[in-house]
Structure formats: structure tokens, C-alpha cells
Amino acid sequence: MQRRTTLTQYLIEQQRKTQKLPADLRLLIEVVARACKVIGYNVSKGALGGVLGSAGSENVQGEVQKKLDVISNEILLEANEWGGNLAAMASEELEEIHPIPSEYPQGEYLLLFDPLDGSSNIDVNVSIGTIFSVLRSPDGVNTTTQSFLQAGTRQVAAGYAVYGPQTMLVLTTGDGVNGFTLDRELGSWVLTQPQMRVPEDTHEYAINASNARHWHPPVTRYVNELQAGADGARGEDFNMRWIASMVADVHRVLTRGGIFMYPADKRDPSKPGKLRLMYEANPMAFLTEQAGGAATDGKRRIMDIVPERLHERVAVFLGSKNEVERVTRYHDEA
Numbered sequence: 001m002q003r004r005t006t007l008t009q010y011l012i013e014q015q016r017k018t019q020k021l022p023a024d025l026r027l028l029i030e031v032v033a034r035a036c037k038v039i040g041y042n043v044s045k046g047a048l049g050g051v052l053g054s055a056g057s058e059n060v061q062g063e064v065q066k067k068l069d070v071i072s073n074e075i076l077l078e079a080n081e082w083g084g085n086l087a088a089m090a091s092e093e094l095e096e097i098h099p100i101p102s103e104y105p106q107g108e109y110l111l112l113f114d115p116l117d118g119s120s121n122i123d124v125n126v127s128i129g130t131i132f133s134v135l136r137s138p139d140g141v142n143t144t145t146q147s148f149l150q151a152g153t154r155q156v157a158a159g160y161a162v163y164g165p166q167t168m169l170v171l172t173t174g175d176g177v178n179g180f181t182l183d184r185e186l187g188s189w190v191l192t193q194p195q196m197r198v199p200e201d202t203h204e205y206a207i208n209a210s211n212a213r214h215w216h217p218p219v220t221r222y223v224n225e226l227q228a229g230a231d232g233a234r235g236e237d238f239n240m241r242w243i244a245s246m247v248a249d250v251h252r253v254l255t256r257g258g259i260f261m262y263p264a265d266k267r268d269p270s271k272p273g274k275l276r277l278m279y280e281a282n283p284m285a286f287l288t289e290q291a292g293g294a295a296t297d298g299k300r301r302i303m304d305i306v307p308e309r310l311h312e313r314v315a316v317f318l319g320s321k322n323e324v325e326r327v328t329r330y331h332d333e334a
């Protein structure tokens with residue numbers, strides 16, 4: 001029989017190999033992965049499980065919460081509360097941080113998540129996901145919101161689960177990026193995409209083009225050149241894809257290259273982009289860089305940004321290095 005590496009085995013070997021993966025971090029990742037299995041199970045039930053549709057509430061982002069936003073958030077909180085490895089959690093769906101209840105032992109890590117990414121795709125049966133990021137708490141039992149406000153370079157692990165035709169977990173602990181596919185019969189994550197790499201060049205881009213009239217000039221210049229294709233300045237054709245689940249779009253980029261963009265635009269100067277720095281941009285930037293790609297907000301490396309607020313938003317350009325560098329250069333030249 002062919003020998004298969006499971007997530008558990010991968011993490012234990014990683015702990016031995018790098019010494020950078022302490023046992024408590026390894027266990028924490030296992031708990032998150034287990035929670036993603038439960039979320040994936042609920043997602044797969046769809047209408048049969050009564051999980052589709054709106055929850056009738058609004059989150060701190062001003063978005064209407066879907067039932068699965070709420071369910072996934074609860075699954076992650078509950079799974080991670082009692083493990084003893086965390087000081088606190090923060091979520092796209094919670095206004096304030098979630099300290100570990102005093103009845104449970106405290107750990108030194110902070111877990112941040114977007115419990116259900118791609119909410120607008122839930123009811124139409126298109127790939128959605130869960131994104132997570134792990135930081136160390138500098139403040140132990142005295143963890144506050146301030147403890148979370150660390151640059152993305154301080155992440156010790158990040159990843160996502162994608163609930164699509166296959167359920168996959170893509171993970172980095174700072175030693176490359178590895179993809180695991182859920183074997184539903186065995187209930188285990190199996191290493192199927194070892195050492196994922198983003199090619200430096202690409203002919204594929206992703207952006208919500210319905211916002212084109214609101215874009216700033218560097219984005220318009222860059223996308224116009226792509227769309228001009230072989231007849232324009234670039235002298236070659238580019239293809240476009242937009243799933244509108246960041247997890248699924250980034251998964252494509254990590255699988256076959258591409259550039260993913262969610263720029264800031266002219267509509268609301270107080271809103272620097274749509275995506276959230278700490279639950280979406282940082283973990284995806286960490287994964288992308290670990291796979292040989294790049295991630296900026298048009299000006300700065302995303303992981304260098306020191307957040308001022310938990311729910312801070314940021315513009316995102318990530319993926320194949322040469323394209324991210326080009327659009328970033330266009331911002332410099334503007």
C-alpha cells in the first residue's frame with residue numbers, strides 16, 4: 001500500500017526537524033484543523049442541514065451574517081477554548097477579542113480567524129473557506145486587544161481550509177506551504193500538495209472588475225494593460241478569474257500562479273480596501289510569501305504593516321512575484 005503522510009505525522013516530523021514548531025503550537029494547529037473538519041461537514045449538508053441563508057444579524061464589519069458565519073465562528077471558539085494553548089482569540093464575526101474563559105488553562109498563543117470566507121457564495125454552492133492566523137501573545141494572562149496588534153511578520157502559523165469539490169487544508173508554519181486533502185472515510189488530512197510554489201510569472205489575474213470606475217489610476221493602468229493583451233504594452237494575453245471567495249481565489253493562485261487584487265478605491269477614503277488585515281490579508285500574505293510569491297497593499301509589504309485596530313482593512317495585491325512587483329511599482333510611479 002502506498003504510504004501516506006497525514007497532518008499529524010507531518011507536524012510531528014516538522015517539530016523534530018525545525019525545532020521551530022513547539023508541541024503546543026502543533027496541538028493548536030491540530031485543533032484548528034479538527035474544527036475545520038466540523039465546519040466542512042456542516043457546509044456539505046447545505047439545505048439538508050438547515051445551514052443556508054441569513055442569520056438575521058449584523059457583524060462589526062457592517063455585514064449581514066449568514067447562518068454559516070455564525071455556526072463556523074461558534075465551532076472555532078468552542079473547539080479552541082479548552083485546549084490550553086491559547087491566551088485569546090479574535091474573529092471577523094466578533095467585535096471584541098475572546099479571552100479564554102478562566103475555567104480553562106491559558107496558553108501563550110493568539111488565534112485569529114475568518115470563520116467563513118466567501119459568505120456570498122454559501123447559498124449558491126460555490127467554494128468557501130476558513131482562514132486562520134497564529135501569533136504569540138506578549139502579555140500572557142493579561143492579553144488585551146493591544147496584544148493582537150502585531151505585524152504579520154510575527155505570525156508563527158497561518159492557513160486556510162477550502163470547502164470545495166475537495167476539502168483541503170493549506171498550511172504554513174514558516175517552512176514552506178503544504179496542502180492536505182481531507183480523506184472523508186478516514187477523517188484524516190493527507191499531505192497531497194507538498195511544498196506548494198507560486199510561479200514568478202503568470203497570465204492570470206483576479207479582480208472584481210465591476211468596481212473599475214472607482215479604481216485609483218495605478219490599478220486602472222495595470223488592469224488596462226492586462227486587458228489590452230497581445231495588442232497592448234504587455235504584448236501577451238491574460239485571462240481573468242474571480243470567484244469572490246478569497247480562499248478559493250488564493251487557492252488557485254497558490255496552485256497555478258496568478259495575481260489576486262482587492263484594491264482600495266475612490267469611494268470611501270476612510271476605507272483602505274475591503275479585506276481585513278488580520279483575518280484575511282496577513283495569513284494569505286504569509287502563505288503566499290512562503291510559496292515564493294509576494295503580497296503588498298500597493299505601497300508596502302502587507303506583513304510589515306503594524307495594525308492600529310483589530311478589524312483594520314487593507315488593500316491587497318498578492319501572488320506571482322513579478323506581477324505584484326509591477327503593480328506596486330505603478331503605485332510608486334503615480
Ligand code: AHG
Nearest residue numbers: 114116117118119120208244245246
Ligand atoms: P467574507 O465572506 O469573509 O466577508 O469575505 C468576503 C470577501 C472575500 O472572500 C472576497 O475576496 C471578497 O469579499 C469578494 O468581494 P466582492 O463581493 O466585492 O467581489
Ligand code: MN
Nearest residue numbers: 061063092119
Ligand atoms: Mn464577512
Ligand code: MN
Nearest residue numbers: 114117118280
Ligand atoms: Mn473573508
Ligand code: MN
Nearest residue numbers: 092114116117
Ligand atoms: Mn468571513
